[in-house]
Amino acid sequence: MKRAQILWPLAALAGLLVLNIIVTPSFLSLRIQDGHLFGSTIDILRNGAPTMLIAVGMTLVIATRGIDLSVGAVAAIAGAIACTWIADGGNAVTAMIMALGVCVLLGLWNGFLVSVLGIQPIIATLVLMTAGRGVAMLLTEGQIITINDSLYSKIGAGFVVLPVAILISLAVLGGVALLTRRTALGMLIESVGVNPEASRLAGVRSRTIIWTVYVFAALCAGVAGLMISSNVNAADANSAGLWIEMDAILAVVIGGTSLAGGRYSLAGTLVGALVIQTLTTTVYTIGVPTNVTLVFKAVVVIAVCLLQSPRTAGFVRERRRRKQPSVSVPRPQKVGVR
Amino acid sequence: MVDMRGISVEFPGVKALSEVDFRLFPGEVHALMGENGAGKSTLIKALTGVYRTSAGTIRLNGRPVAFTGPGQAQQAGVSTVYQEVNLCSNLTVAENILLGREPRRFGAIDGRATRAAAAKLLDRIGLDIDPASQLGSHPIAVQQLVAIARALAVQARVLVLDEPTSSLDSDEVAELFRILRVLREEGVAILFVSHFIDQVYEIADRMTVLRNGRLVGEHLTRELDRLDLVSAMLGRELSTLEEVQRRTSHHAPGTEPVLQARGLGRAGAIAPFDLDIHAGEVVGLAGLLGSGRTELARLLFGADRPDTGTLTIGGKPARARGPRSMISHGVAFCSEDRKGEGVIADLSVRDNLVLAMQAARGWARPVPRRLAEDLVAEYIEKLDIRPADPGAVIGNLSGGNQQKVLLARWLVTRPRLLILDEPTRGIDVGAKAQIQKVVADLAAEGMAVVFISAELEEVVRVSDRVVVLRDRRKVAELAGHDVSVSDVMSAIAAQSGPVAAVAS
């Protein structure tokens, strides 16, 4: 069942790639220059790295039945801190450590609101989503701060055969997958997400687990914020990481993790993030007019979500059954509120 | 009135029902019997359109029907109470009873009229609670009664009750049966599922027996005696079903109790009480609905915080700081609310079974795969959990089998004190005896057990000592071999204030 769920996003990804190849036949071609790979697909990977990283953090948050809307703002804050520090003559490593340290604090704040005070995650993180950008603006005094630091620009724009950014994102994704699936963490996260009260009574540290995933999500957002600002060698408090929370949530959902919490799939999130980024790129390459890009994106996302939904699957099966009477698996429906 | 023929229901990998016939006539109470996992709930859900059938026809009043959802079935006059209470715990009792049918005024829901109508329905089933209170604040038995009231609110021609009495006391059962008899007179067709054989013989006119998803037979109640019924259900003779013997208490007087509560209490839940529980002792909690049995147990486990009193475990003071700290003291609590506080529905039987053990070890030390597999295999065998597949998603198991997994979840942690709140709720006759035997064996090995059940016979049978509760206060403690159900009943009914009647 899990395998079938990842099939649709994979199909969507393949479809988008085919579309791109038709429009730009050179789409798949790769060049090697100075030992680095270049090409449209590599661009997709590089530009998609921040979304993917944030989506990894978001996956764990969503698995606990939560959501984190503040990741975009946190990313902006991280970029603002690092860049102002470097612009003031600071060292890049200190800048990054400081930025990530602040992100951990922000994550602790979110986690505190959700796990200790029991505020609904969507509301709790909305606070930081709106206030966070204001904080970033204060840090940069409303200016776009440009910097020139060769070490710092490596994170977002550097290459080690592949872009450094995507290597970081993939490493984090792989690390989290190993950590949660080799230990019992993944199972405990899912159990808290499916039934918090039953988990509490079974002795699961639900509070600590929930708190931790928000801190981790903020940390991911921080690193993503560093990538974004390093890529352009500037901190733009207004637009850095804008709407990235939406892309990350979409990536998670397309990847087959339910917003209702519980079972999560990091492999699905990986594919979901690639779909989102390829979609964004496709919109430019096939020349969709900018005023309808968001609509176009929405259509594709709805299509993937519809195809995944068990209800639609049942409907399609039903149609087929009517056409050619054959044995079919009944569809267990959820008993709704009568 | 209802005629189901050749019904088959398949789930990926399992055939839950194969070619079952079922008939239900107006003006009868028809019991659907079978072991845990026999397919009773599935047959009901096939009728009401929750599950799709892969073969067979369903006729209602002679007309073929194929409901695509429970809402449709309800409109066609089939009113159902499902096994797992599925109401909205965040709404009030009144809203739950009349959800979707609220009285309206100027298009808006009329709150006062809703509450008045709900109060009338509650009165009809003899339940005295505030219709404006939140449903989730009531114990599971009350929620079950509210679900029944909701089903009675519509003038249905077919009433389906899937284990409506699983957590009710004898008084509520009597009240429910009184209503069912009235409805039967009015010509309503009633489908009734229960694992209490006595109740079935009291109310049912006819019964249909299922086993492993197949029809075994349809009988008139008066033509089939109990032994034959049980062997039809189990598919074997009753000889294996020996009763648990009353044991004598093993603890020597004067030994240090495992748990000692002094003046422990919580406002609105239970008045301060003293309680000692010794190793190797089974303490039963008896009382009527709302007498505070569950509340007492939750205080012992730290699921709720006490306002007053102290708790000593193994001689050391335990500041009740939540379930986790109590578990580390060796206390385990199996809740009566298996859907809300028990199963992790989306996870496998294996994960559910090792959850408490895993939580105690911490996330960094996963239960070794081998150990987990061994434990799961052991308990699947010991408690006869079906299907015997550790990877099965627990939400897909039948109610009774889910209950067995939850019990196993605590048994594998080997606690010093095991608190069981309605552990045999929804469990079939064979498995019930098995579970009682497991409890007796554990006590013989030195575990202290607190045993709660709405079924007094069961409490008396398994307990060395019975603590009687009334109106959220401990009123008596009955100890000794000769405590009988009627002793407990009279302690419950005694009108005078708190007296400690100790019979021995």
Ligand SMILES: Nc1ncnc2c1ncn2[C@@H]1O[C@H](COP(=O)(O)OP(=O)(O)OP(=O)(O)O)[C@@H](O)[C@H]1O
């Ligand atoms: N949604 C589902 N998916 C897969 N298997 C299912 C599902 N629902 C039920 N089953 C299987 O069908 C069988 C019959 O289950 P059912 O719930 O009807 O039993 P039951 O007779 O009501 O038992 P109980 O007395 O324990 O409530 C069981 O083996 C169960 O595991």
Ligand SMILES: [Mg+2]
């Ligand atoms: Mg059932």
